[in-house]
Amino acid sequence: MDLSGRRALVTGAGRRVGRAIALGLANAGCDLAIHYHGAREGAETTARDVRAAGRRAAVLPADLADAAAARALADRAAAELGGLDILVNSAGIMVRQRVEDVTPDSWDATLDLNLRAYFFVAQGAIRHLRPARGRIVNLADVAGFEPWPEYVPHNVSKAGVVMLTQGLARAFAPEVTVNAVAPGAVLLPDEWDNATREHFARTTPLGRLGSPDDVVKAVRYLLEGGDYVTGTTLVVDGGRLIR
Secondary structure, three states: OOOOOOEEEEOOOOOHHHHHHHHHHHHOOOEEEEEEOOOHHHHHHHHHHHHHOOOOEEEEEOOOOOHHHHHHHHHHHHHHHOOOOEEEEOOOOOOOOOHHHOOHHHHHHHHHHHHHHHHHHHHHHHHHHHHHOOEEEEEOOHHHOOOOOOOHHHHHHHHHHHHHHHHHHHHHOOOOEEEEEEEOOOOOOOOOOHHHHHHHHHOOOOOOOOOHHHHHHHHHHHHHHOOOOOOOEEEEOOOHHHO
């Protein structure tokens, strides 16, 4: 897929990796629908940067934990951009909780945003993506492949994204490819101290932390070069899963 002139919806594009993906796609020539929920200021900044790159930008607020809002988001994006070619599901939360402290509400908050929303955004997007022979990329996580005792709901949600990616790839073939990127230590939680960051770098086989640009490059490969790739999860973790 040549990205020049393509129209992309990126969820969670007001901060962190979602913002980096939106800007990476704008620099590749895409017009952007920038979704946010809590990060309005960040989304507006992303939109300004997209426009500075010479591309169109629409800012779309929505609470994707609401399935109806998630399902309607692609229609709103297509209306703003005149169609839709690409969906990147990247909105999510990562909550640290001991198993003993997880409540039904906190469990649902993680699963509803990190997994259920991806399904309903994609469900709403498919009628636009099929005629465009478009692409979907979901943001998974290495947490979907290895257990983290203080992040069990997050583990489950991201493991679900891996299977969701496979299921949607089968359902949407041959017109639409559906893949995922599973980042490792590319943007650690803000509250983690320097000793923790140094430990992660030291215990990563490639000997360093990653960056959001590593994720952007993976997303761009799946969009631009992955014409014969669907249903796969590309792990971008410096080798942590093989350590």
